[in-house]
Amino acid sequence: xxxxxxxxxxxxxxxxxxxxxxxxxxxxxxxxxxxxxxxxxxxxxxxxxxxxxxxxxxxxxxxxxxxxxxxxxxxxxxxxxxxxxxxxxxxxxxxxxxxxxxxxxxxxxxxxxxxxxxxxxxxxxxxxxxxxxxxxxxxxxxxxxxxxxxxxxxxxxxxxxxxxxxxxxxxxxxxxxxxxxxxxxxxxxxxxxxxxxxxxxxxxxxxxxxxxxxxxxxxxxxxxxxxxxxxxxxxxxxxxxxxxxxxxxxxxxxxxxxxxxxxxxxxxxxxxxxxxxxxxxxxxxxxxxxxxxxxxxxxxxxxxxxxxxxxxxxxxxxxxxxxxxxxxxxxxxxxxxxxxxxxxxxxxxxxxxxxxxxxxxxxxxxxxxxxxxxxxxxxxxxxxxxxxxxx
Amino acid sequence: xxxxxxxxxxxxxxxxxxxxxxxxxxxxxxxxxxxxxxxxxxxxxxxxxxxxxxxxxxxxxxxxxxxxxxxxxxxxxxxxxxxx
Numbered sequence: 001x002x003x004x005x006x007x008x009x010x011x012x013x014x015x016x017x018x019x020x021x022x023x024x025x026x027x028x029x030x031x032x033x034x035x036x037x038x039x040x041x042x043x044x045x046x047x048x049x050x051x052x053x054x055x056x057x058x059x060x061x062x063x064x065x066x067x068x069x070x071x072x073x074x075x076x077x078x079x080x081x082x083x084x085x086x087x088x089x090x091x092x093x094x095x096x097x098x099x100x101x102x103x104x105x106x107x108x109x110x111x112x113x114x115x116x117x118x119x120x121x122x123x124x125x126x127x128x129x130x131x132x133x134x135x136x137x138x139x140x141x142x143x144x145x146x147x148x149x150x151x152x153x154x155x156x157x158x159x160x161x162x163x164x165x166x167x168x169x170x171x172x173x174x175x176x177x178x179x180x181x182x183x184x185x186x187x188x189x190x191x192x193x194x195x196x197x198x199x200x201x202x203x204x205x206x207x208x209x210x211x212x213x214x215x216x217x218x219x220x221x222x223x224x225x226x227x228x229x230x231x232x233x234x235x236x237x238x239x240x241x242x243x244x245x246x247x248x249x250x251x252x253x254x255x256x257x258x259x260x261x262x263x264x265x266x267x268x269x270x271x272x273x274x275x276x277x278x279x280x281x282x283x284x285x286x287x288x289x290x291x292x293x294x295x296x297x298x299x300x301x302x303x304x305x306x307x308x309x310x311x312x313x314x315x316x317x318x319x320x321x322x323x324x325x326x327x328x329x330x331x332x333x334x335x336x337x338x339x340x341x342x343x344x345x346x347x348x349x350x351x352x353x354x355x356x357x358x359x360x361x362x363x364x365x366x367x368x369x370x371x372x373x374x375x376x377x378x379x380x381x382x383x384x385x386x387x388x389x390x391x
Numbered sequence: 392x393x394x395x396x397x398x399x400x401x402x403x404x405x406x407x408x409x410x411x412x413x414x415x416x417x418x419x420x421x422x423x424x425x426x427x428x429x430x431x432x433x434x435x436x437x438x439x440x441x442x443x444x445x446x447x448x449x450x451x452x453x454x455x456x457x458x459x460x461x462x463x464x465x466x467x468x469x470x471x472x473x474x475x
Contacts, residue, residue, distance in 0.1 A: 152435060153428045176435035179462050180428035205460070300436060330454040331439040369440040370447070 002032045005055050007106050009141030011115040014047050015162060017147040019154040023162075024048075031055065040078040041065045044126025046148045047134045058082050058102070066126040068095065086128055108225055108264070109135045117142040117189070120159050122169035122177075129195060132226075133168055142166070156180035168192035168218075170301035171202055172332045178209065179331075185209060194218035194226075196298040196333055197289035200235040207233050221276045224249070224262045236280075236288035253280065257293050300332035302365035309359075309366055313338055316358045318346040321377045324368055338368035341377050348373060398449070398468040405444045409437050422465025445471065 004010065014026040026048045036042070036056040044050045044066035057064040063078035065085045076085065076097065084102050087095040109132065119137045121144055123130035137144035145162045147154040156177060159167070164186050169177065171193050191206050191213040198217035207215050215233055220226045228246045230237050242251050250261040258276045279290045291297070296305045310324035321341040326334040342351055352371065359367045396404070403420045410417040415432035418424075424431060426438050433441075446452045453459060453470040461467045 156428050172435065176427055176438075178460075179426060182425070182428060182462055300439075327443050329439040329442045330459070331435050331442065335436065335439045335443060337443060364436055369436065370443050372447075 002055070002059060004028055004032070005058055008055065008138050009113060011141030012138045013143040014051070015143060015145045016046055016048060017145070017150065017154065017158050019147050019150045021161065036060055036062055036064065039073055041067050041073045041076065043067050045124065047121060047125050047144055047146050050125045050131070050134055051138060054084065057084070065097070066131070068124060068126045086126065086131065105131070106135060106139065108132070109139055111136050111140045113140050115141040117166050118162060118164045119144045119166045120155060120164040121146040122155060122167060122173050129168070152176040152180045159186045160184050164188070166190040168194060170195040171198050172196065172298070172300040174202060174206060175331055178205065188213040191215045192218060194220060195301050198235055203233055203235060221260070221274070224260060224274060225264055227260060227262060234286065236286045239282055239285050239287050242287065256280065297326040297334040299334050299336065299365035302363060304336060304366045306336055309336060309362065309368065312358055313340070313355060313368070316354050318343050318351045318354060323377045332365070336366070336368040337370045337372070339372050339374045339377060341374055398471045398473055399464065401445065401448055402441070402464055402468060405441055405448070406431070406433065409433060409440055420464055422463060422468070424464045425462055426464065426467070
């Protein structure tokens with residue numbers, strides 16, 4: 001009999017579906033006996049695996065790597081003491097790994113104890129946002145409903161069948177989720193958006209569809225974690241926060257890029273100010289997010305660099321030039337498209353096959369979804385390719 | 392009847408191609424077929440791709456001003472003018 005971790009509420013209840021209406025139920029006594037593997041690496045695709053591994057790592061005072069892909073550790077060495085290392089989704093090549101102090105992570109989790117709350121996990125359990133939802137449910141004694149590996153259809157069915165009350169997801173998730181729900185709406189008490197900028201039409205629809213839910217969108221940055229929550233149902237954030245700060249965080253603009261100074265930031269320049277890389281514009285009493293300074297776009301919640309993908313396409317034999325662009329759409333925010341100028345004499349079918357092979361190792365969101373062969377790539381008057389996202 | 396394909400036919404053709412690229416076969420489409428949450432073998436990235444292709448084929452972008460609600464093939468087709 002292992003003691004329950006102090007942060008784990010005794011009422012926590014995990015429900016994991018297989019997408020086929022078969023549900024497995026887990027409570028603390030079902031999770032507590034599992035040891036941590038000798039290398040400290042756990043494939044974090046299920047909340048039950050994750051919570052069991054976290055409790056075991058704490059008990060054994062060891063480091064835990066929550067791996068998000070097959071292939072395991074790959075160069076990771078466990079440092080002494082209890083810590084948790086997360087992997088980025090890695091849109092190009094190897095995932096980035098970030099080690100976290102668990103007490104600090106737990107300190108960020110908000111929410112009052114509420115065993116009547118039923119959360120739906122819309123993120124991968126081992127992603128930063130997914131871990132936060134798992135920890136929120138674990139510390140507040142809630143029920144957490146998950147469909148590991150399931151798509152939005154499975155999540156919509158789960159939300160209905162398990163009478164989910166709390167959901168946190170990206171704006172892209174919410175758009176697809178609303179479509180998949182159709183008329184069978186769960187009665188939600190809490191609707192949270194994060195991971196990409198929330199647009200006004202989506203916020204308006206969510207407040208119309210879930211009138212009794214608390215509607216919030218969260219702004220977070222990699223270095224500072226969750227920075228602030230906006231709860232007034234409007235996109236962006238109040239411009240007055242630039243002068244007054246919010247929740248202990250000071251905000252300012254530097255050539256259109258949002259900078260912040262936070263007591264919770266892990267990395268900052270000497271003066272304490274941190275560039276978020278997010279471009280914003282002031283419109284009256286509001287500050288709106290308009291994109292990334294480095295051109296990275298969000299495709300269904302996955303951060304993707306059109307330029308990095310373009311470099312990969314340019315390396316394919318038979319490609320004379322290429323332009324990869326982000327195209328806006330109402331479902332996933334953006335998708336990538338590619339225009340390809342073939343080298344003289346290339347065979348189109350063979351060229352398309354080589355491009356497809358070259359992109360196959362990227363996550364699906366990072367692959368250009370529409371590839372068009374063109375005679376030449378348009379160049380703007382500045383001599384650069386017109387990479388700006390297409391509305 | 393004109394010789395130009397209807398929006399519905401274009402949607403069916405492009406969806407079939409998207410499904411084929413994934414090694415899936417599309418069941419026969421009706422105006423009531425659900426894009427997500429039904430039995431079509433597509434995900435939200437595929438649906439986003441379809442909208443980009445429809446804009447290329449029709450020159451129309453009914454979503455320029457934001458999200459317009461649709462869940463079925465027929466509802467999406469109705470957002471486009473039949474002037475291809």
